[in-house]
Amino acid sequence: MEQNKLTNRTGAPVPDNQNIMTAGKRGPALLQDTWFLEKMAHFDREVIPERRMHAKGSGAYGMFTVTHDISQYTKAKLFNAVGKQTPLFVRFSTVAGERGAADAERDIRGFAIKFYTEEGIWDLVGNNTPVFFLRDPLKFPDLNHVVKRDPRTNLRSADNNWDFWTLLPEALHQVTIVMSDRGIPKSYRHMDGFGSHTFSFINAAQQRFWVKFHFKTEQGIANLTNEEAAAIIGNDRESHQRDLYENIEAGNFPKWKMYVQIMEESAADTYHLNPFDLTKVWPHGDYPMIPVGELTLNQNPANYFAEVEQAAFNPAQVVPGIGFSPDKMLQGRLFSYGDAQRYRLGVNHHQIPVNAPKCPYHAYHRDGAMRTDGNYGGTTSYQPNSFNQWHEQPDHTEPPLKINGDAAHWDHREDEDYFSQPGNLFRLMADAQKVLLFSNTAAAIGPAQTFIKIRHIRNCYKADPAYGKGVADALGIAIDEVLG
């Protein structure tokens, strides 16, 4: 059979894949053994840069189905009819670990969704937490440096990590979630997902709404303790990958219900908190959860590298009816992802099948490394032109966004309410959850220097005195000395 026959990369027969060609039975190798050279040269280039963060991940294909009509808020066609289905690809990930890291680590989880809509790709590149450590994207590379390895020891460093976190009190909300019982999900199937940022919706009447996206797991929330996770990692570093792959193979398709919170555009000016501050949630009492649809994962990728490793999610990729917001963190991300992917995968990474739109696309971008889609053939390569080719679409212009104020490096610390929301979260926890929060925190910050521990206890105390005292007790530090 033809398909049983080994060929080189250009289709010519390979006569021998066991023995290199040598000059004589025991002699040196010959340069004319071109199959050997091709095989080695390809192997030498098999590794591509891993994602700078979220390097370890798992992916699956699925479907989004609209269950409730939200067309009063958005004209995005993927939401325009109950029952409408849009294919998608999801990649889950841990954040700090490298590509070979264990899955069951205490960390945020990435929850990135690529919707292949009829109007182009919409990427919602979220996490399993509704908030984040930072309010300003200028700090993101620093955050990455402190959760990664120390430059001298090449070890993860509690000092670096907690020195930075405790110097940024706005991080306490996210730190509290990561140190809580939810800090190590049992699997990717057992956690919620969040768009986290505030985005915008635009409806057919050109009205803008602010929106937050939520995905609630239908498998139920389930978490691991530090001890359970250590036991799992001792036997299996790929526990999340295995769980996702095996459940999908068995036909046990994981599902999430999608909800949105909606805020009138003008309400952002008067709401008691900054709705574009990524370190804060919108309380559900103020902005209730509105059901939208259901996300199901039902197909494993056929090839991990091609489809998961080469997947490129980018918050800048939106479709008509879905837009950005003034959230500074979101604004910072709009540049970073495409830039990272041009480096990691190349300028034409949008043509890799997992990233390619399922609708026609006509961008006038030409050439570049690894162009494989015909490069628009002989079509006109400039615009405007006299040949009626590829006009811009002014119907999709967003309504103007009111801006006020002077250009400056505005101090985000003018809002000093760092502690009310982590305090509220703490007060919502059952006693057993609080005890876990204290012990998880003590285990994580334990190797750090005492002055860093004291700074953290003070931050926790400001959120709630019982939070500060609980962490101090777990660390064997007298709370009176910390406060005195």
Ligand code: HEM
């Ligand atoms: C991955 C930058 C904040 C979620 C990445 C990557 C970069 C990046 C460069 C690697 C992209 C690639 O190589 O494909 C940033 C910057 C941030 C930021 C500059 C803040 C200013 C966030 C936030 C979230 C998030 C707030 C969630 C709400 C993710 C996820 C991935 C990722 C899920 C992995 C996507 C995948 O599975 O391929 N980030 N990030 N990031 N980021 Fe961020």
